[in-house]
Amino acid sequence: MDKDKNKSALKVNEGIxxxxxxxEELLKKLxxxxxTHDAEWYVKKILEGDRTGLSQAITLVESALPEHQxxxxxxxxxxIPNSGQSIRIGITxxxxxxxxxxxxxxxxxxxxKGHKVAVLAIDPSSxxxxxxxxxxxxxxxxxxxxxNAYVRPSPSxxxxxxxxxxxxxxxxxxxxxxxxxIIIETVGVGQSETAVHSMVDFFLLLMLxxxxxxxxxxxxxxxxxxxxxxxxxxxxxxxxKAIQAKAQYQSALHLFPPTPSGWTPRVETCSxxxxxxxxxxxxxxxxxxxxxxxxxFFQINRNQxxxxxxxxxLQEYLHQAVFGNPFVEKIFDQMKNxxxxxxxxxxxAARKVFDACxxxxxxx
Numbered sequence: 200m201d202k203d204k205n206k207s208a209l210k211v212n213e214g215i216x217x218x219x220x221x222x223e224e225l226l227k228k229l230x231x232x233x234x235t236h237d238a239e240w241y242v243k244k245i246l247e248g249d250r251t252g253l254s255q256a257i258t259l260v261e262s263a264l265p266e267h268q269x270x271x272x273x274x275x276x277x278x279i280p281n282s283g284q285s286i287r288i289g290i291t292x293x294x295x296x297x298x299x300x301x302x303x304x305x306x307x308x309x310x311x312k313g314h315k316v317a318v319l320a321i322d323p324s325s326x327x328x329x330x331x332x333x334x335x336x337x338x339x340x341x342x343x344x345x346x347n348a349y350v351r352p353s354p355s356x357x358x359x360x361x362x363x364x365x366x367x368x369x370x371x372x373x374x375x376x377x378x379x380x381i382i383i384e385t386v387g388v389g390q391s392e393t394a395v396h397s398m399v400d401f402f403l404l405l406m407l408x409x410x411x412x413x414x415x416x417x418x419x420x421x422x423x424x425x426x427x428x429x430x431x432x433x434x435x436x437x438x439x440k441a442i443q444a445k446a447q448y449q450s451a452l453h454l455f456p457p458t459p460s461g462w463t464p465r466v467e468t469c470s471x472x473x474x475x476x477x478x479x480x481x482x483x484x485x486x487x488x489x490x491x492x493x494x495x496f497f498q499i500n501r502n503q504x505x506x507x508x509x510x511x512x513l514q515e516y517l518h519q520a521v522f523g524n525p526f527v528e529k530i531f532d533q534m535k536n537x538x539x540x541x542x543x544x545x546x547x548a549a550r551k552v553f554d555a556c557x558x559x560x561x562x563x
Contacts, residue, residue, distance in 0.1 A: 238273035245278060245376045250349060253376050260365045260372070268390035275368050278375035283501070285374045286488060287397040291385040291421070292405030297431045298384055300471040301405060303339040308477045309380055310347040318342065319351045319369055319384055321473060348436065349378060366509050367398055396424045397507050400491075400500060401484055404428045408437060408444035422448075423455055426464055427483055433468035441468045460496040462487055521556050531554045 244252020259271040292298050299320070306316045316370070318339065343350045351369065372383050385395050396402050404425035422428070426450050433441035450465040458464065465483055469476030489495040521527050534548035543551075 238270050238277060241270075242277045242375075243276045245274075245372055246281060248377050250376075253372060254351070256372055257353075257365075257369050260368045261353060271368070275330050275371055278371055282371045282374035284402070285370075285379045285381050286484075287370060287381045287383065287399040288484070289383045289385065289399035289402045291395065291403070291406065292431070293407070296405045296407050297471055298405055299339055300380055301429075301431055301469070302384055303342045304471040304477055305480065306339075306342045306348055306380075306382065306472055307345065308474070308481065310342075310345050312481075313347075314380050315349075315378045316342075316345075316380045316382065317373040317376075318351065318382045318384065319366055319373070320350065320352045320381070321366065349373065349376075350500050367504075367511070368396075370398070373498075392421050392424060396452070399503055400497065401487055402426050403480075405431045406444065406448070407432060408440040422451070426458075426460070426462060426487060427480070428452075428464065428466045429476075429480060430466070430468040431471060434470035434473050438468075460487075460491050460500070461494050462490055521552075524556075524559060526559065527552065527555055 225454050241252055241256040245256060247462060256271070256274050259267045259274065262268065262271070290298055290302060302318055302320075306318060309316050320339075339350050343349045351373075352371070353366070366383060374382055383399060384393055392402075402424055404421065406425070406428055408430050430441045430444050430448075445466045445468055452464050454467065455464075467476060467479055467483060469480055471477075488497065491500070513516075522531070534543065534552055537543045538545050538548050
C-alpha cells in the first residue's frame with residue numbers, strides 16, 4: 200500500500216526540442232552592415248565621379264558620430280584642392296512657387312548644354328521626430344535619372360532656417376566629383392535665405408503672380424539679397440498677371456541701394472512647364488558671372504564664403520567642446536532646473552555656464 204501511495208497517475212513525457220528563435224540561415228542571407236572605408240577610398244571614388252562613393256561620403260559628412268566625422272573631415276581636406284571650379288546658385292521662394300519644378304526644367308536645360316549639375320535640396324526636419332520626407336528625388340523624376348545630374352535631398356536636422364548644417368562641405372565633395380553647377384534649394388522664405396546667400400555666387404528668388412499683393416508677400420531683406428527675381432508659372436491665362444508682376448518688381452528694385460557686386464538685379468518671367476524663359480534665366484546668370492569675374496567681386500565673395508565656413512566650423516567645435524564636457528553638462532542641467540524653478544534668470548544662468556567653460560579652458 201505504501202508503494203502505491205508514491206505512485207501517480209500523472210506521467211510527464213519528454214518535451215520536444217524547440218527550434219531556435221533566430222533563423223541562422225536567414226541571418227546569413229541578410230545584407231551585412233556597410234563597412235566604413237578609409238578616407239583614401241572615398242576620395243578615389245569621388246574623383247572618379249562614382250555616385251555611390253559620393254553619396255556614402257556625404258552620408259559620413261552628415262553623420263553626427265565622432266568616428267564618421269573624423270573620416271569626413273579627412274575626405275573634405277583631400278577634396279578641397281579639386282573643388283572651387285563650379286558656379287554655385289541658390290534658389291528660394293515661397294512654398295508652392297514651384298521650386299522643384301523650376302530646378303528640374305533648369306537643370307535639364309543645363310545638362311543639355313553639356314554641364315554637370317548637382318542639386319542639394321534641403322528638406323525641412325520635424326521638430327518633434329527629427330525626421331524628413333526627403334521627397335525631392337520624387338518631384339524631380341527626370342533630373343534624378345539624368346546621367347549628368349545628381350540630386351541629393353538632405354534633412355535640415357533642426358539647423359537655422361532649414362539649411363543643412365553640412366551643405367558647405369557637401370558642395371566641396373560635389374565639385375571634386377566634377378559637377379560644375381551646384382544648385383542649393385532652400386526650404387522656403389525665412390531665415391535660411393541668409394545662410395544660403397552666404398554660400399552661393401548667384402541668389403535667385405522665385406515668385407508667383409496673382410497670389411495677392413506681390414510687394415507685401417515677401418520680406419524686403421530677401422529681395423535685397425536677390426540677384427534676380429523670376430516670376431514662375433508664366434503660362435496660359437497667367438501670362439498677363441506675370442507681366443504685371445514683373446513691372447511691379449522692377450519698379451520696387453529701383454528703390455534699393457546699389458549692390459556690392461555692381462550688378463543691377465533683373466526681373467524675368469518663365470514657365471517651368473513649357474520651358475519658356477529658361478534660356479533667358481541662364482543667359483542672365485552668364486552676364487552676372489562675366490561682370491563679377493571682370494570687376495573682381497566673384498573672388499571677393501568666394502573668399503568671404505571661406506571665412507564664413509571657418510567661423511561656422513569654429514562655432515560648431517566650441518559647441519561640441521562645451522556640451523561634450525561632463526562637468527559643463529552637469530552645470531548646465533543645474534542651471535536649467537534653476538531657471539525653470541525661477542531661482543535665477545536665464546541671462547545669469549547662461550553666464551554661470553559660460554564662466555564654468557572659461558575655468559575649464561584656463562585649467563587646460
